Amino acid sequence: MRILEPVRRRTFLKVGLAASAGAALGGPRRWAHAQARPPIVIGLTCDASGSFADSGQADRRGILLAVEELNAAGGVLGRPVEPRWQDTASDPAVAVRVAQQMIERDRVDFIVGALSSAIAAPLSELAQRHGVVYCNTNSSSDTVTGERCQRTSFAFDANNAMFAAALGPLVGQHLGKRWLFLTHDHAWGKAATAAAREAMRKVGAEEIGELVIPAGTRDFSVQLLRVRGVKPQVVVANVAGVEQTTLREQAAGFESDRDAHWLFPHQDFPDLLALGPRRSFGYFITTWHHTLGEAGAREFVHRFRRRWAGAPIEVPDNVSCNGYVATRELLRAVERAGSTKSHDVIARLEGAVIRDNFRKYPSVVREWDHLVGQMLYLARCKKVSEMKDRYDRVELVADVPPEQISPPREVSKCKLQPLTDTPIRGG
Numbered sequence: 058m059r060i061l062e063p064v065r066r067r068t069f070l071k072v073g074l075a076a077s078a079g080a081a082l083g084g085p086r087r088w089a090h091a092q093a094r095p096p097i098v099i100g101l102t103c104d105a106s107g108s109f110a111d112s113g114q115a116d117r118r119g120i121l122l123a124v125e126e127l128n129a130a131g132g133v134l135g136r137p138v139e140p141r142w143q144d145t146a147s148d149p150a151v152a153v154r155v156a157q158q159m160i161e162r163d164r165v166d167f168i169v170g171a172l173s174s175a176i177a178a179p180l181s182e183l184a185q186r187h188g189v190v191y192c193n194t195n196s197s198s199d200t201v202t203g204e205r206c207q208r209t210s211f212a213f214d215a216n217n218a219m220f221a222a223a224l225g226p227l228v229g230q231h232l233g234k235r236w237l238f239l240t241h242d243h244a245w246g247k248a249a250t251a252a253a254r255e256a257m258r259k260v261g262a263e264e265i266g267e268l269v270i271p272a273g274t275r276d277f278s279v280q281l282l283r284v285r286g287v288k289p290q291v292v293v294a295n296v297a298g299v300e301q302t303t304l305r306e307q308a309a310g311f312e313s314d315r316d317a318h319w320l321f322p323h324q325d326f327p328d329l330l331a332l333g334p335r336r337s338f339g340y341f342i343t344t345w346h347h348t349l350g351e352a353g354a355r356e357f358v359h360r361f362r363r364r365w366a367g368a369p370i371e372v373p374d375n376v377s378c379n380g381y382v383a384t385r386e387l388l389r390a391v392e393r394a395g396s397t398k399s400h401d402v403i404a405r406l407e408g409a410v411i412r413d414n415f416r417k418y419p420s421v422v423r424e425w426d427h428l429v430g431q432m433l434y435l436a437r438c439k440k441v442s443e444m445k446d447r448y449d450r451v452e453l454v455a456d457v458p459p460e461q462i463s464p465p466r467e468v469s470k471c472k473l474q475p476l477t478d479t480p481i482r483g484g
Contacts, residue, residue: 094137098140098165098166099139099166100156100163100169101168101170102155102168102169102171103144103171104144105144106144106147107147107148107298108173108272108297108300111327111331112172113147114369115327115370115377116195117380118361119382120381123380123381123382123388125364126360134391141163143158145170147172147173153180165189166189167191167397170192171193172196172376173298174245176196177193178196178205181193181201181210182205184207185209186480188480188482189399190210191210192210192213192384193214194214194376194383195213195214195376195379197217197245198244199216200244202426203426208474208475208479211387211422213386214429216428216464217245217249217322217323219431220322223342223435224253227340228340232320233289234291236263236289236291237264237266237317239268239293239294240267241272241295241296242271245295245297249323253322266287273300284313285313285316288316288317289317290318291317294319294320294321296321297328301324305338309336314338319339321339326343326374326375326451327376330448339437340435340438342434342435343375343451344378345374345378345415346374346453347448353415358372386411390402396484398482399481400481414431423463428463430463432456432458432459436453437452439451
C-alpha cells in the first residue's frame with residue numbers, strides 16, 4: 058500500500074481529446090464519408106430504473122461521451138458508431154431480454170454496460186453463445202472473471218478479490234479486528250463477503266457474525282439493533298444499490314456510526330451522492346475519483362462537465378469513468394483489428410495496456426481471465442464541515458498499485474473457451 062504522493066504528469070495519448078479537436082482530426086469531409094458507411098452498432102445495457110438506476114445512468118453518460126468523441130474524430134474504421142439503449146431495469150430477466158433483442162433484431166456489433174453481477178453473468182453467457190464481444194463496465198463479482206468467465210467478455214471494473222486485498226491491511230491496522238459482515242443476498246454480495254473473509258484471515262481479524270440482506274430490503278432496524286448488540290469494531294457492509302443507500306440513511310439516523318467503524322468495500326459515487334452529505338460516513342474503496350490530477354484526468358473532467366452540464370451528476374465518477382474507458386478501449390481494439398470481426402477484436406483486447414487511464418499506473422487487460430488489472434484508492438467520506446461543494450464528498454487516503462492486489466493466475470478459476478469453440482460475429 059502506498060500513501061498518495063504529488064502527481065507527476067505523463068504524456069497523454071490524445072484520442073480522448075477528439076471531441077474538442079474533431080475538425081483537425083477528421084473534418085467535415087471525413088465525417089461525411091463515415092456517415093455514408095454502415096454504422097458500428099453498440100448495444101448499451103445500462104439501468105435507468107431499479108436498484109442501480111443512478112449508477113446505470115452514470116455508466117451510460119461515460120459510454121456516450123466516448124462514442125461522441127470518437128465520432129467527432131471521424132468514427133472508427135471510417136464508420137460512425139451508433140449506440141442503441143434500452144433500460145435493463147436492474148433486473149436480470151429484463152437485461153437478458155433486452156440484450157437478446159439487440160443481438161437478434163438490432164444486429165448490434167458489441168454490447169457494453171452493467172452494474173449488477175446478477176446481470177453481467179447471464180449477459181456474458183448470452184454474448185458467448187452469439188460470439189458478441191461484451192464489455193462489462195461496472196460489475197465486480199469474482200465469478201464473471203472466475204468460474205463463469207467467457208472468451209467474448211471483458212470486465213473493466215476491479216473485482217471483489219482486488220477490493221478485499223486493498224482494504225484488508227487498512228482495516229486490520231487502523232480500524233479493528235472484530236468484524237461483522239452484512240451480505241447482500243445475490244452473486245456480488247456473497248462473493249464480496251467471501252473475498253473479505255479471506256482478507257480478514259490474512260490480517261488476523263475475527264468474524265463475529267454475518268447478517269444476510271435480502272434483495273429489496275427497505276427496513277434495516279433489525280440489522281442495526283443487532284450491530285449495536287454484538288459490538289463489533291468493524292461492520293463490513295457488502296450491500297449495493299438502493300439497498301445500500303437505504304441502509305446508510307437509516308444507520309445515520311440510528312447513529313450506528315458510533316457503534317462501530319463502517320466499511321463499504323465498494324462504494325459507487327452516484328450512490329454516495331444520493332445519500333446527501335449528512336448521511337455519508339465510513340470508509341470505502343474506489344477505482345477512480347474526479348479530483349485526481351493524473352495525466353489527462355483534469356482534461357477528461359472538463360470535457361465531461363461541458364458535455365453533461367445540467368445532468369443529475371455533472372462530474373465524472375468511478376462508474377462513468379469505467380464506462381468511458383471500456384467503450385474507448387473496445388473501439389480502439391476495433392481500429393487496431395481493422396475489422397469488427399469478434400475474434401480479431403478479442404485478440405486486440407487481450408493483453409492490451411491502457412496507459413491513458415487517468416491514473417498513476419497503467420491498467421492491463423489480462424489475457425487469461427479478461428479482468429482489467431488496475432490500481433485502487435482507499436477513501437474516506439468527508440464530514441460536512443470539510444466539504445467545499447456538492448461533489449466534494451471524498452478524501453483519497455492512499456493508493457494501491459495493481460500488482461499488489463490483482464489475483465495471481467495460479468489461483469484463477471477461469472477457463473476461457475478456445476476461439477475455435479467461440480462463434481464468429483461481424484467482419
